Amino acid sequence: MKTIKTISILLILLVGAFTYYNLHSSGGKEAHKYEQKSKPLIALSTYALYDAAKNIAGDSMECFCVLPYGVEVHDFEPTPKLMAKLHDSDLVVYSGAGLEPWTHTFEDEKNGLDMSGYVKLLDAAHHEDEKEGHRHELQFDPHYWLDVDNMITAVNVLKEKFTKILPANKELYSANAEAYIAKLKEIDVQYRQKMSACKLDTIVVDHNAFSYLAVKYGFHVESVSGLSPDAQPSAKVMNSIIDKVKDKNISTIFFESFASDKVINAIAEDTKVTVDMLQPIANITKKESEEGATYYSLMIQNLQKISEARECR
Structure with a gap:
């Protein structure tokens, strides 16, 4: 009887262990996915915007630059996998002004943010470039982030957007934005003095x-x-x-x-x-x-x- 009882206990323990393992192994991918999404996911289409965003958000958000290292922004086209990640992001901040043709799919998306709509743009005088018979026309010069005043505007926009996503971090985002803007103003002072x-x-x-x-x-x-x-x-x-x-x-x-x-x-x-x-x-x-x-x-x-x-x- 003791032998039968012992075997029964062992069988119960084995079944329990097997069930526990199956539950956790099948849920592992979902758990990992949840961990990845535990912080808001913020996509930025250029390095300049990414640098501002990560300094404002700190560790509270997962900010990433859409561009892989060393890739020319004018020629970049995201893969289907990356596009899926972008559509799953809490916010997709793109430079706009005709710089990234792939962003047109985000114009009507709730998570899309065209930063060119907030800054002061230089008229490109419908500048046309010709290459092998192809003509490309831009109404505005899209490189506006090289004006620190535009970067200050972008920082304030990002601060407000981040605060709407995580209202509890309002003071953190305000303080970080203020510190970043101070560095931008320092750049302006150095340029004016040197030039x-x-x-x-x-x-x-x-x-x-x-x-x-x-x-x-x-x-x-x-x-x-x-x-x-x-x-x-x-x-x-x-x-x-x-x-x-x-x-x-x-x-x-x-x-x-x-x-x-x-x-x-x-x-x-x-x-x-x-x-x-x-x-x-x-x-x-x-x-x-x-x-x-x-x-x-x-x-x-x-x-x-x-x-x-x-x-x-």
């Missing part, structure tokens, strides 16, 4: 992502490819740029990170000038991330390069 007395009034770039800086701080931008980084310039445009480099005694010309430097190097070879890189801050590389790059550090890096090229005192 106050410069010998040259023009910089030459391959892709005109820097008009917001130029308008704000009083200099001109001559670009090879206009607003589209992959547009191929005509011989007329190339000759015009070469003449301006020589006439204005420009010693440094710039290409944009993520864009080919082939054309700008050809101009440099013809004019015997040096070539350097500017960061438009739409995205960063993995190396820049590992080195701790931020919107602030990249803006200051651009300032140092532009001020040297303009021979500022």
